[in-house]
Structures are given as C-alpha cells and as structure tokens.
Amino acid sequence: MAGVGQELLAVPLPEMVMKLGLGVAEAQRALDENSVETASMLADTTVPLVLAVTQTIAADGSVSFVNADPVDVSLLQIGLMPTFYQFAEATIEVTMDIKTTSSRETNIKVSAKAKVGFGCFSASVSVDVSHNRKFGKTVHGTSRLVTRMVPVPPPPRIFPELTVVDNRPSTDTPENEE
Amino acid sequence: MKKSDDSCSRVAAAMGAKIDIKGPPQALYLVIGAGHIESSIVRAGGQVQMRFTENKLLAILTYDGFLFMKKDPMVVRIGPVNLDMERLKKMSHILSKAVAPSPGAA
Numbered sequence: 001m002a003g004v005g006q007e008l009l010a011v012p013l014p015e016m017v018m019k020l021g022l023g024v025a026e027a028q029r030a031l032d033e034n035s036v037e038t039a040s041m042l043a044d045t046t047v048p049l050v051l052a053v054t055q056t057i058a059a060d061g062s063v064s065f066v067n068a069d070p071v072d073v074s075l076l077q078i079g080l081m082p083t084f085y086q087f088a089e090a091t092i093e094v095t096m097d098i099k100t101t102s103s104r105e106t107n108i109k110v111s112a113k114a115k116v117g118f119g120c121f122s123a124s125v126s127v128d129v130s131h132n133r134k135f136g137k138t139v140h141g142t143s144r145l146v147t148r149m150v151p152v153p154p155p156p157r158i159f160p161e162l163t164v165v166d167n168r169p170s171t172d173t174p175e176n177e178e
Numbered sequence: 179m180k181k182s183d184d185s186c187s188r189v190a191a192a193m194g195a196k197i198d199i200k201g202p203p204q205a206l207y208l209v210i211g212a213g214h215i216e217s218s219i220v221r222a223g224g225q226v227q228m229r230f231t232e233n234k235l236l237a238i239l240t241y242d243g244f245l246f247m248k249k250d251p252m253v254v255r256i257g258p259v260n261l262d263m264e265r266l267k268k269m270s271h272i273l274s275k276a277v278a279p280s281p282g283a284a
Contacts, residue, residue: 038257041208045230051270075208079265080236083205083258151260159265 016092020145024087031085031149038082039158042075049073076159086152093144101136201241209247210234210255218253222246 048070056064107130114123190197207224209215211233216226219235222243228236236259239247247253 034257037255038208038259041210041255041257042259045208045234047230073269075230078269079262080208080259081262081265083260 013092013094016094016143020090020092024090024147027147028087035082035084035154039076039154042080042082045075046072047075047078049078081154081158084152084154085149087147088150089146089148091144091146093146095142095144097138097140099138101138103134103136105132105134106130107132199241199245201244204238204240205244205258206260207237207239207244207247207256208234208259209237209253211252212254213252215250215252218247218250219243222250 049072050067050070052068054066054068056066058064107128109128109130110125111128112123112125115121187197206227209219211218214232216229216235219226219237219239222239224237224239224243224247226235226237230236233254244256244258247256
C-alpha cells in the first residue's frame, strides 16, 4: 500500500507551478494589450481646451477677459494615462486529507455431522477458517491559487514629449520652452 | 448587477473551481460605446465624470461594475485610466505660454 509520503510525492507540484507561470504570463500579456489599446483610444480622443484666459483691467477700471483659442489636445497629452497592472505575487496552496483504514476479518465455519446406523456410527467435524484483510484509502485534495496584481507606472516613453519653439518676433526676451 | 463570482469561465465551472476576483473599490474608466451608454453606466452602479461625446466618456465604476460593463453589448471598449497630475501641469504650463493672448488684444 502506498504511504502518505508517497501520496504527497504524487502531487504534480512542478506541473502546477509551470501551468501557473504560463497562466500568469498569458494574463499579463492580455492585461498589457488591454492597456495599450486604452492608450491608443486616449491618443485618438481629442478635446478642445482653453489653456489661457487673459484678464485686462482698463484705465477706467473696467475688466475684460479674453480666452485663448481652444487647442485640440488628446486625452493622453493632458495626462490621462491607461492603468497598467502587473502580477506581484502568485501562491499555490495544496491541501491533502489522506485517510487509510485497515481491517482484518476472520471467518470460522464449523460444521459437525454424525450418523448412527445399524451397528455403525460415523461422525465428522469440519472446520473452515478464512482470513480476509481489507484496505481502504480515502484521499481528498484541494488546491488554491492566489495571484495579486498591483498598478504600476506606465512605460516612460508612452507619452509624446511636447516641445514648443516660439519664433514670434518680440521686443522682450525670446523664450524657448521645452 | 451580477457579482464577480459569476464571471467564472465554463472551464472553471466544469472543473468545479471557484474564481473570486477582488478589484479596487472604485476606479476611473474610459468607456466607448456603440451608442448612448450613459444608462448602461448607471445600471452598472457607476457615475459619469466627463462626457466627451455621446458615446465616449469617463466614468467611475466599481470592479464589479467594470465586469458588468465589459459584458454589455453596447460597450465597444472599456479600460482603466488614471490622471497624471504632473503631466497635466506640465502640459498646461507649456501650452498656456504658447497660446496666451497678449494683454489688450480684446
């Protein structure tokens, strides 16, 4: 009969770890693809933004406001980022409940026979002994896979850097911003 | 709205496995629909935060709400997003300098 230790050795732990690893890798790829598609949607969606309002106070004290022309900027440009997730932890728990039973059963069958006849007597006794040993085994097993995902910063190159080169003639100090 | 426990695949159901997914309590999602989707978001227990077009908006949803929306045939695309305040400030700073009208231009 296989012992409890043998049963535990029979647990396909390496296979479970391998399949968990492959499952995590596949899920990670699906998550990344989803985030990249979201980034693409954010880049394709533009909104008109009024980025500057100038308040002018006239000599007579009246106040007027001038909005700058709205600029179409993508959602990605204004800082709306897709959320990237990463698997931070994966745990496998295997629980086995092994129950073995052994029973011995002995059956004794005794039969006696006697016969009396004319001038003769005969008798016989027969004993039949049988031994029966039974083994029983019950195995209950449960496994639990737990993974934990955490949000991570997006790749640094996902955002297009904006550089403004201002070539307008001005009497003031020319200002080139990056 | 269905709970996330009901999102088990057929394979998981055949194996008798129970899949439980615990997501963030609430998060911001970009939702793109095939048409008017605001009612779907309300049905999912979410709130519309910003509407770009009739079928494109930002909404706050629970994770269960997100899973519910993913199954909605009216939803073309849904994905979690977050606002990077540093980038917003930088962008706003650069563009406001570039497009600011000169005083007295009115």
